Amino acid sequence: MSITQAEIKQIRSLREKKFRDAYGQFVVEGEKMVQEALSSGFEVVKVVWREEIGEAAMARISQLSTPSPVLAVVSRPKTSGITPGEGLYLGLDGVRDPGNLGTILRLADWFGVEAVFLSEDCVEEFNPKTIQSSMGSIFRVQVEKTDLAALCRRFREAGKPVWGTFLDGRDIYREPLSPGGLVLMGNESAGIRPEVAAEVDGRLLIPSFGRSGAESLNVAAATAVTLSEFRRR
C-alpha cells in the first residue's frame, strides 16, 4: 500500500476540530487502540502501517511526538439520542481539559456508567488527547453532547434522582445514595453552573481530611471518588 499526498493532507487535517467536524472522522494511534477500534462498533475508514508507507510519511500523519507503528482513521458514530433508563449516568458541565475527559471516560467504563452526557462547552470527546487518555474507553462508553439542565428535568420527570458535587454539599460517605440516576460533575475551576445546579436533588461533598489547605480535587479524581461511592453500596 502506498499513500497519496492528498491522503496525508486529509489525515493531518484531523488534528483540528473543524476538520474532524467536517469529515466526521477522527484518528487513533498504536496497535492496542487500532485493535480496539476494529473490534468496536465504530466504522474504521482506513488503517495505515508505518512499514507500508515509510517513516517520513508516518511522521507527517502521526499526532504523537514518537509516531506509532499503526494508525487508524475512524468515523464518528451518529449519535441518535440516548434515552435515560435504569442504571447510573454521568453528566459533565464544562469540563475543558482533554486529559481529564479521557480519564473520566475510562472511569465511566470501569464503573459501568450507562452513558456520559457533556454540556456544549465541554472539550470534544474526539480530541486526540482525550482519545489517548481514555485508553480505548472512547469505543465502549456512550457519549452525547446535550443541554444538561433540560437533561436533568428529563431524569426528574422520569422519577430518577439527579446528584451533583458541591463544596457546600452533604458528606458523600454518609448520604444514602441511589443505585441509578444522573451524577453531575462540574468545571475544573467554576464547578456546576447555577442553572444546572438548580436542577439537582442531592448535593454531595467529598470531605477533605487534610489540615493544610488543599482547596479542591482535580475533577477526574473527584469523579473517581464519587463513582466509587455510588458503586460500592
Added chain:
Amino acid sequence: MSITQAEIKQIRSLREKKFRDAYGQFVVEGEKMVQEALSSGFEVVKVVWREEIGEAAMARISQLSTPSPVLAVVSRPKTSGITPGEGLYLGLDGVRDPGNLGTILRLADWFGVEAVFLSEDCVEEFNPKTIQSSMGSIFRVQVEKTDLAALCRRFREAGKPVWGTFLDGRDIYREPLSPGGLVLMGNESAGIRPEVAAEVDGRLLIPSFGRSGAESLNVAAATAVTLSEFRRR
C-alpha cells in the same frame, strides 16, 4: 527591577532536570502558585513580574505557552529523612507521568497523607507539569525519594501495615483497612514491581463494575478511590 541576560539564561535552564539538580531550584508560575510559595516554608530566591521586565523577557523565562504575570524561583528543600510515624503514608513505585504525580500530590494533600515516598525511577516532583497539576500541594505535602522495598520493611518492623493495589487483590470495599500505615500504588502499566510487592501485607483490588472490558484505572484515579476508602472509615 530589570533582569540580566545571565539571569534569563539561568531561569530558562531550570526547565531541565539536570539544571534543577545543579542549582537546587525550581520555577513556579501564576499569582496563586507564587503566593503559595511565599507563604510556604520554602525559600523563594526571586520573584519576577511581567510588568517589570516586559513581555518579551517574560516569554523567554516562562515555561507556559501563555506567560503568566508573575514567576518565582524557589529553592528545593533539603530532605532530611522522613521518619514513618502514625497516620497514613503513600508510596509510588515507578510513576512516570508528571501530571499523574501532581494529581496524586493534590490527592495526598486533600486526604491528609503524612508523606509521599517515591521510588528512584518515579518522575521528579519538581517537574514543571507536576508542580502545575499539584495546584500548590507541592508546598504542603512532604515528598522523599527512597528505596521502597527497604521502606516497607521499616514500616513492618515498626508494626505498621503495608498495603498495595493489585489486579488479583481482595475487594477494597470489603476488606478491613487500618487507619494508618503505608499504601503503595504502582507504575502506569506494570503496577508494583515484584521485589516491592513481596513486602506487602494487604493486597487490595478496586473491583470493576463495567461489562465492557476496561482493563485498568489511571493510577491517579486508582489513588483517589484507595485514599477515599482508607479515609471514610
